[in-house]
Amino acid sequence: MGTVAVASTLVHMIERCSCMRDLKLLHAHAFRKCLHQHTVVLGKLFRFAAVSPFGDLPYAHRMFDHMPHPTTFFYNTLIRAHSYSTTPSLSSIFFNHMMQNDLAPDQFSFTFLLKSRSRTITPSTHHNDIHGAVLKFGFCRHLHVQNSLIHLYASWGVTLLARKVFEDVLHLGLKVDVVSWSGLLVAHVRAGELDAARRVFDEMPQRDVVSWTVMLSGYSQAKRPREALELFGEMRRAGVWPDEVTMVSVVSACASLGDVETGGMIHRFVEENGFGWMVALCNALIDMYGKCGCLEQAWRVFHGMRRWSLVTWNTMMTVCANHGNVDDAFRLFEWMVGSGVVPDSVTLLALLVAYAHKGLVDEGIRLFESMENDYGVKPRIEHYGAMVDMLGRSGRLQEAYDLLTNIPIPSNDIIWGALLGACRIHGDVEMGERVIKKLLELKPDEGGYYILLRDIYIAAGRTVKANEMRQAMLDSGARKNPGCSWVEA
Known part of the structure; x- marks a missing residue:
């Protein structure tokens, strides 16, 4: 041969x-x-x-x-490979190496490089270098390259630059496509400009499933679930078939509303249309049923899954812990570890919540103190919050206070507010006074904290101090939360 x-x-x-x-x-x-x-x-x-x-x-x-003597093709292949890998920054290294070897980049070089940049570079760093290179090498008339630039700026939520590239494409006489429009849509969604995003969405001459899903996910993530569900209805009426990401956002919208009736209808749609095998979607259904208080349905989804991811275990454990079914949460943890799945920070948070509900404070403290050594997980603010809740429930307020004053990460008003709430439950005036000093440093204009401390004073029979707190709030100009009142029931 x-x-x-x-x-x-x-x-x-x-x-x-x-x-x-x-x-x-x-x-x-x-x-x-x-x-x-x-x-x-x-x-x-x-x-x-x-x-x-x-x-x-x-x-x-x-x-x-x-x-x-590797050619541009071989460099492009490596740039592309790293743009989708866990080491996207290496794409830039190979691009620079190619240039140093006097090999001219082509449109594919820039398309792959821009993809990697969207995963490695932030708006605070120099971003004009790649845009300038596109212009220098004359690829501004290549729609795929310009679309990649739009999506680069969109990934950062930099709407002005994304729109500038979009308008440049129009001025050059190129015909923008659905990818161009979707990039502009993503930019506004990432920037949290949902109303501007909707205007772009409504102007789009053509919408694909990606466009619908971006807008729908934006509503869902921005806690505008009703608009998400309304848009899903429009999507179905338009004859556009949803994908897994679409359905996850729709289920999340149902969870935010606590709308188990609509959630059940969506679940039936999932089962009837062949989405039931998708792990991420089943995880969202478990979470939705848990937030709606339907544990039996959550368990049914869990047991009906062909395989479970770490998120599946965590979601089911969290549902059990939040509803006080702590024995189930502990059994799930043992089952998960026995299956060879390594716990992460969410797993340990669910366990801490379970310990708090069970009143197993010492066990919870031991887990918290061993997180890093036993599981390689550094406690985050949520874990400290769970500990404050656990210690506060049991009246161990001094330990909770000591924990927060020695916290190695930035604290916030939410976690200190939880401790103030525990002070109210246990009528600890002295601790309440110490906590509110910290809260007023973190958020001096929040009137709800004054009201909580006033309630502590009233419960302790110290009406003079209660009235002083009322006057202090008025003098400071702090806001009262909706529903808070100085009028006693």
Whole structure:
């Protein structure tokens, strides 16, 4: 068989390859036939190793290191591979290396590089360098490159720059597409400008499932669940088929509203239309049923799943803990660890909540103190909040106060407010006075804290101090929360 025929056969076999073991065998055969530097054969081998889901990026690096003169194609392949990997910053390194070797980038170089930049660079860093390079090399007339620029700025929520690129495309006489519009939509959503995003959405001449989902997810995440559900209805009437991300946002909207009736209808839609196998969607359903107080349905979803992720375990444990079903939460934890799943910060938070509900304070303290050593998890503000709740419930206010005064991370008014609430429950005037001093440092204009301390004074029979607190609030100009009143029932 001639060299051309062997090369053609190798290319055909590489294209049908499905694992690295077979690829390495084909690579070895290419060496034996002196075809390891054949442009097409090497390109196919390299592309599989670098970007295939079944590839091996370190192996691709070793191949690259043995290339005497890699072309733009090989650099682009590595830039692309890293743009989707856990090391996206390496895309910029290979782009710069390519430029240093006097290889001119093409439109694919910039498309892949911009993708990696959206995952590594923040608006506070220099962002004009890549935009300037696009203009310098004359790729401003390539719509794919311009769309990548729009999505780069969109990923940061920098609406002015995203819109500028969008308008530049129009001024150049290029026809913007649904990807261009979606980038502009994402920019406003990321910036929290939901009304501006909706105006963009309404102006779009064409909408795909991504466009609908971006807008719907924006409403859901911004705690505007009714608008999310209304938009989902419009989406279905428009004949656009939802995807997993769409459905997760819809279920989350039901959870925010506590609307179990609509949530149940969405659950039936999920089951009837083949979405039931999707782990993330099932996790959202468990969370929704838990927030609606329907534990039986949450368990039914959990047990009906074909596989469970860490999020599944955490969600079910959190549902049990929040509803006081602490024995179930503990059993789930033992089951999870026994299945070889490593706990994370959310798992441990659920356990701390369970300990608080069970009144197992000493056990909760031991878990909190061993989090980093036993599980490699540093306590975050939520864990400190759970500890304050646990200690506060049991009346161990001094320990809670000591914990917060020695906290190694920034505290906030919410966690100190929880301690003040515990002071009210236990009628601890002295501790309440100490806590409110800290609260007024953190949030001096919050009137609700004055009212809580006043209630503590009234419960202790110290009406003079209660009236002083009322006057202190009026003098400071602090706001009362809706529903708070100085009038006693």
